[in-house]
Amino acid sequence: MNERAGGGLRWAVDSALFGLAVLDAWLGFEPDWPFSTASVCVAVLALLLRRRYPYVTLALTLPTLAFSYAVVAVLIALYDVARHTRDRRVLALCSAVVAIGYAVPWPGKDDMVSAPSILVNVVYALMFGGAPAFLGQLVQARGDLSLQLKEINEARDHERELVAQTVLAKERAQLAREMHDVVSHQVSLIAVQAGVLQVSPPGPETKDIAATIRQLSVTTLDELRHMVTLLRVSGSVVTDLAPQPTLAVLPTLVANSGIEVTIEGLLHDDADAATQRAVYRTVQEALTNARKHAPGASATVQLWHNHSELGVTVTNASPTRPTLSLPSAQHGLIGLRERADLLNGTLTFGPTPDGGFRVHLCLPWHPAHFDSP
Incomplete structure (x- = not known):
C-alpha cells in the first residue's frame, strides 16, 4: 500500500x-x-x-x-x-x-x-545556478536521514527483541531451577520411600511409610499448584516464581529429609533473603542427592560465616545400602552454581576420600556491623 x-x-x-x-x-x-x-x-x-x-x-x-x-x-x-x-x-x-x-x-x-548593473546580473546568475543545487542536496539529505532513522528504528526493534529473548531465557532458567529445587526434593523422597515400601513386609512400618508417601505427595501437589498460580498472575503484580524459603525452615527440611543429618553452626541474622534462599536450596539439593545416591548414609550441614563471607558445607558419608536407579542429569548442581554466580559467589562439589560427597557454597557478605568477640 x-x-x-x-x-x-x-x-x-x-x-x-x-x-x-x-x-x-x-x-x-x-x-x-x-x-x-x-x-x-x-x-x-x-x-x-x-x-x-x-x-x-x-x-x-x-x-x-x-x-x-x-x-x-x-x-x-x-x-x-x-x-x-x-x-x-x-x-x-x-x-x-x-x-x-x-x-x-x-x-x-x-x-x-x-539590468541596472553587472552585479545584479551576477547575483541572479548565482541564485539561478545555486538554488536548484541546494534544494536537490536538501532533498537528498532528507532521504538519507529518513533511511538512517529507519535503520535506527529497525536496530532498536531488533535490540528490544534480543532483550526480550534474553529476559525470557533468564526467566526460563530461573523457572527450571525453582521447579527442580521445589519438586525434586519431595519427588525423590517419594521414590525412595516407595522403594522401601516395595521390599518391606506388611506391618506397622509399612503403614507409616505409606502415610509418609501420601504426605509428601500432597505437599508436592500444593507446591506445584502454587507455582502454577504464580505463573498465571498478571504481570502488573510483583511476584516470585516459587515459594521463597528462608533459613528459619531449614530444621523442617532436615527433619523431613529421610536421612540422619547433623546441623552445625549458625548464620548471621542480617543475611539477606537471596542469600538465605541460596543456602536453603544448596542444603536441599545436597540432601536430595545424598538420599538418592547414598542410601543409608548420614550427612553433616555446616553453616559458617566470617567478616566477609558466609556459606554452607554439606557432606555425606558413603552409602550403606544398594543404590536405587533414579534419573539424574545434575541439573540441580548446575542450577545451584548459576544461583551462586548471580550472587557473586562460588559453588564447588565433588567426592570425598572416604567415598562420600561434599557440596561447598561460599557467598560474599557485607554486614552493617560486627559483634565484638
Whole structure:
C-alpha cells in the first residue's frame, strides 16, 4: 500500500513538473530566434529521462539558455542532478555551467544585459545556478536521514527483541531451577520411600511409610499448584516464581529429609533473603542427592560465616545400602552454581576420600556491623 501511494505521488510530481516546463516553454517561446523551437522541444522532452539519466537531461536542456527564455526545464534538470549526485565537485561544475549560461549575453538575448548593473546580473546568475543545487542536496539529505532513522528504528526493534529473548531465557532458567529445587526434593523422597515400601513386609512400618508417601505427595501437589498460580498472575503484580524459603525452615527440611543429618553452626541474622534462599536450596539439593545416591548414609550441614563471607558445607558419608536407579542429569548442581554466580559467589562439589560427597557454597557478605568477640 505504501509503495503504491509512493508511486502515485511520484507520478503526480513528474506530471506537474512536466506541465510547468511546457507552460514556461510556451510563455518564453521566441519564433524569431534560430533554433529556439528545436531547443525548447528537446529540453521539455528530455525531462522524461530525468530520473534515470539526470546528467543527459541537463546536457539536453542547456541549449535553451542560449536560444530561449524558457528556463524551468534547466532548473528541473539541475535539481535532479543535485538530488542524485554524491560528488560535490561535479555538482559545483554543473551549477557553474548553468549560472554562466544564464549570465552570458547570447546572440538574440542582448536585452538580458539591460539590468541596472553587472552585479545584479551576477547575483541572479548565482541564485539561478545555486538554488536548484541546494534544494536537490536538501532533498537528498532528507532521504538519507529518513533511511538512517529507519535503520535506527529497525536496530532498536531488533535490540528490544534480543532483550526480550534474553529476559525470557533468564526467566526460563530461573523457572527450571525453582521447579527442580521445589519438586525434586519431595519427588525423590517419594521414590525412595516407595522403594522401601516395595521390599518391606506388611506391618506397622509399612503403614507409616505409606502415610509418609501420601504426605509428601500432597505437599508436592500444593507446591506445584502454587507455582502454577504464580505463573498465571498478571504481570502488573510483583511476584516470585516459587515459594521463597528462608533459613528459619531449614530444621523442617532436615527433619523431613529421610536421612540422619547433623546441623552445625549458625548464620548471621542480617543475611539477606537471596542469600538465605541460596543456602536453603544448596542444603536441599545436597540432601536430595545424598538420599538418592547414598542410601543409608548420614550427612553433616555446616553453616559458617566470617567478616566477609558466609556459606554452607554439606557432606555425606558413603552409602550403606544398594543404590536405587533414579534419573539424574545434575541439573540441580548446575542450577545451584548459576544461583551462586548471580550472587557473586562460588559453588564447588565433588567426592570425598572416604567415598562420600561434599557440596561447598561460599557467598560474599557485607554486614552493617560486627559483634565484638
